[in-house]
Amino acid sequence: EAGVAQSPRYKIIEKRQSVAFWCNPISGHATLYWYQQILGQGPKLLIQFQNNGVVDDSQLPKDRFSAERLKGVDSTLKIQPAKLEDSAVYLCASSLESRGWVNTEAFFGQGTRLTVV
Amino acid sequence: AQSVTQPDIHITVSEGASLELRCNYSYGATPYLFWYVQSPGQGLQLLLKYFSGDTLVQGIKGFEAEFKRSQSSFNLRKPSVHWSDAAEYFCATHTGKLIFGQGTTLQVKP
Numbered sequence: 001e002a003g004v005a006q007s008p009r010y011k012i013i014e015k016r017q018s019v020a021f022w023c024n025p026i027s028g029h030a031t032l033y034w035y036q037q038i039l040g041q042g043p044k045l046l047i048q049f050q051n052n053g054v055v056d057d058s059q060l061p062k063d064r065f066s067a068e069r070l071k072g073v074d075s076t077l078k079i080q081p082a083k084l085e086d087s088a089v090y091l092c093a094s095s096l097e098s099r100g101w102v103n104t105e106a107f108f109g110q111g112t113r114l115t116v117v
Numbered sequence: 118a119q120s121v122t123q124p125d126i127h128i129t130v131s132e133g134a135s136l137e138l139r140c141n142y143s144y145g146a147t148p149y150l151f152w153y154v155q156s157p158g159q160g161l162q163l164l165l166k167y168f169s170g171d172t173l174v175q176g177i178k179g180f181e182a183e184f185k186r187s188q189s190s191f192n193l194r195k196p197s198v199h200w201s202d203a204a205e206y207f208c209a210t211h212t213g214k215l216i217f218g219q220g221t222t223l224q225v226k227p
Contacts, residue, residue, distance in 0.1 A: 004160075033214075033215060035217075040220075041219060041220070042123075042207055042217040042218050042219045042220045043161070043207070043217045044217075045214055045215065045216060045217075048214050048215075055213075055214065056213075056214050091160065091161070093161075093215070095215075105151075105163055105166060106163075106211075106215055107163075108153075108160040108161040108162075109160055110159065110160045111160055
């Protein structure tokens with residue numbers, strides 16, 4: 001079974017530039033998460049989708065970050081304009097939702113390491 | 118609001134020694150609890166999970182964790198640590214959304 005695919009693996013940009021990350025979840029997984037992981041910290045949830053609807057985006061800095069999940073499959077996360085403090089690893093994860101939350105195990109991609117200079 | 122606390126930022130143990138990593142959660146009802154491991158440059162890998170039932174759960178790589186409702190804890194244990202266990206360990210809870218603790222870095226001395 002293919003895992004969660006993310007691209008690119010690494011990205012270096014200058015501050016005020018824009019950047020986009022792509023995620024392809026495991027086939028059939030309805031829930032998709034984007035996390036930001038700053039060095040030395042735990043992953044911070046940015047946005048959670050169920051199919052193509054947003055479940056939670058309370059910690060997404062909406063003035064510069066945006067995310068979409070077209071057709072409930074692939075997702076993109078965009079930052080525009082980037083700031084130095086956006087340097088982090090951006091992780092995508094997916095899970096198979098079912099009644100009773102039995103299958104809430106999340107599978108993670110390798111992440112995209114973003115460096116803003 | 119749900120939250121997870123990992124009190125120990127960094128732990129060093131000798132190879133072959135036992136290990137316990139602490140995790141405390143904050144949530145009104147019984148949450149779903151997880152332990153993930155992250156090796157350098159890698160994504161997160163699930164070690165074990167607790168949904169309900171037996172409070173002692175077994176995971177991969179010889180890890181186990183015990184859910185204690187009275188202490189709001191879900192500590193991770195391993196009887197004998199191997200050098201390859203050196204990594205970052207994250208406790209997480211799922212009550213509608215998956216929230217992680219700050220992580221504990223495990224260093225293993227030869």
